[in-house]
Amino acid sequence: xxxxxxxxxxxxxxxxxxxxxxxxxxxxxxxxxxxxxxxxxxxxxxxxxxxxxxxxxxxxxxxxxxxxxxxxxxxxxxxxxxxxxxxxxxxxxxxxxxxxxxxxxxxxxxxxxxxxxxxxxxxxxxxxxxxxxxxxxxxxxxxxxxxxxxxxxxxxxxxxxxxxxxxxxxxxxxxxxxxxxxxxxxxxxxxxxxxxxxxxxxxxxxxxxxxxxxxxxxxxxxxxxxxxxxxxxxxxxxxxxxxxxxxxxxxxxxxxxxxxxxxxxxxx
Amino acid sequence: xxxxxxxxxxxxxxxxxxxxxxxxxxxxxxxxxxxxxxxxxxxxxxxxxxxxxxxxxxxxxxxxxxxxxxxxxxxxxxxxxxxxxxxxxxxxxxxxxxxxxxxxxxxxxxxxxxxxxxxxxxxxxxxxxxxxxxxxxxxxxxxxxxxxxxxxxxxxxxxxxxxxxxxxxxxxxxxxxxxx
Numbered sequence: 001x002x003x004x005x006x007x008x009x010x011x012x013x014x015x016x017x018x019x020x021x022x023x024x025x026x027x028x029x030x031x032x033x034x035x036x037x038x039x040x041x042x043x044x045x046x047x048x049x050x051x052x053x054x055x056x057x058x059x060x061x062x063x064x065x066x067x068x069x070x071x072x073x074x075x076x077x078x079x080x081x082x083x084x085x086x087x088x089x090x091x092x093x094x095x096x097x098x099x100x101x102x103x104x105x106x107x108x109x110x111x112x113x114x115x116x117x118x119x120x121x122x123x124x125x126x127x128x129x130x131x132x133x134x135x136x137x138x139x140x141x142x143x144x145x146x147x148x149x150x151x152x153x154x155x156x157x158x159x160x161x162x163x164x165x166x167x168x169x170x171x172x173x174x175x176x177x178x179x180x181x182x183x184x185x186x187x188x189x190x191x192x193x194x195x196x197x198x199x200x201x202x203x204x205x206x207x208x209x210x211x212x213x214x215x216x217x218x219x220x221x222x223x224x225x226x227x228x229x230x231x232x233x234x235x236x237x238x239x240x241x242x243x244x245x246x247x248x249x250x251x252x253x254x255x256x257x258x259x260x261x262x263x264x265x266x267x268x
Numbered sequence: 269x270x271x272x273x274x275x276x277x278x279x280x281x282x283x284x285x286x287x288x289x290x291x292x293x294x295x296x297x298x299x300x301x302x303x304x305x306x307x308x309x310x311x312x313x314x315x316x317x318x319x320x321x322x323x324x325x326x327x328x329x330x331x332x333x334x335x336x337x338x339x340x341x342x343x344x345x346x347x348x349x350x351x352x353x354x355x356x357x358x359x360x361x362x363x364x365x366x367x368x369x370x371x372x373x374x375x376x377x378x379x380x381x382x383x384x385x386x387x388x389x390x391x392x393x394x395x396x397x398x399x400x401x402x403x404x405x406x407x408x409x410x411x412x413x414x415x416x417x418x419x420x421x422x423x424x425x426x427x428x429x430x431x432x433x434x435x436x437x438x439x440x441x442x443x444x445x446x447x448x
Contacts, residue, residue, distance in 0.1 A: 047424040054377035058289040075277025078313040
């Protein structure tokens with residue numbers, strides 16, 4: 001938990017991109033270490049998206065012809081009347097339309113709400129774990145994630161490390177009763193080699209992870225617990241999160257098979 | 269000036285699907301909604317010169333339509349079909365036993381929005397569905413921005429609960445704290 005208390009209104013404004021810069025920074029900082037806070041933000045993001053989505057089909061409903069005709073007819077009448085005696089009618093018009101109050105010109109900020117960064121949006125959309133480059137940690141969405149020996153201070157488990165060192169992307173390798181699937185290899189910010197992989201294990205949360213190799217070995221950069229989906233690997237929303245993360249670290253395109261082989265063999 | 273009038277009429281026609289969606293969600297009846305849309309258009313055409321170019325046309329129209337609807341509600345108060353304007357916001361919040369039952373029979377998002385009290389529904393529609401800012405919604409509804417925010421936060425919590433949108437970890441931080 002963060003030591004700061006954020007009200008629902010603040011977190012909602014953050015999710016809607018309506019928070020001032022200063023408070024946005026405070027929320028973003030707190031989100032890095034507080035997954036419950038992240039879940040509260042996610043609720044506001046998801047309700048917005050869900051409401052928007054649920055009522056979207058109504059826009060495609062045909063407007064009744066009669067209504068369109070009536071509105072056109074009224075518009076034509078208004079045009080004719082205004083042509084006839086615009087000046088003289090002005091007083092009458094305003095009398096009959098006295099309920100209508102013109103809007104003040106909105107401040108520029110009100111017109112273009114700032115959205116939280118793509119990364120924060122994507123992160124909040126799934127229950128997540130962010131693992132720092134130095135001494136990372138797992139903070140499972142459910143608060144109970146036990147990754148056991150797989151993670152020691154951000155270092156990837158030796159068995160998985162070996163797989164990351166040698167096996168090609170696209171391969172799926174069994175580890176005990178679990179499975180690792182290698183997704184891709186790419187270069188991040190310069191020449192550091194990183195790999196994305198998914199892990200499925202019985203009785204433990206599945207996750208998708210990005211690890212990068214440095215002098216000390218493979219270091220976990222990001223891992224996201226994926227919802228219990230029964231079969232298959234990570235669902236799309238988690239992958240979007242990974243994509244957003246990769247973009248944020250300036251990841252290059254996935255390496256082709258040959259280039260991957262070379263890059264992996266290059267330095268251990 | 270004639271060109272401008274024609275343009276205004278066409279703009280109105282082009283905006284009809286959105287206006288109608290707002291009206292249907294507001295009064296929860298397609299028949300009433302179409303009458304309401306027509307009345308709002310009439311009013312807008314009569315006061316078209318009051319619309320300030322450069323401001324949001326949609327917000328202006330929503331305000332006209334919503335004011336007409338509130339007037340109508342006030343007049344119909346005895347007719348039986350109307351909804352209390354200031355209905356208790358707690359009405360849609362399941363609690364205790366009722367809460368667990370409600371959670372088992374989750375509603376569709378659309379149905380859950382329909383079940384929100386008017387003051388929560390309208391603020392949700394304007395911001396989350398029609399993409400107005402808090403300030404713009406406050407102007408449409410004629411309420412302070414702080415009230416928009418508190419109603420909107422409650423609306424979304426109720427919606428999340430009724431439709432089962434809430435992420436697991438968010439449901440009860442207090443309970444989790446206690447379980448540790």
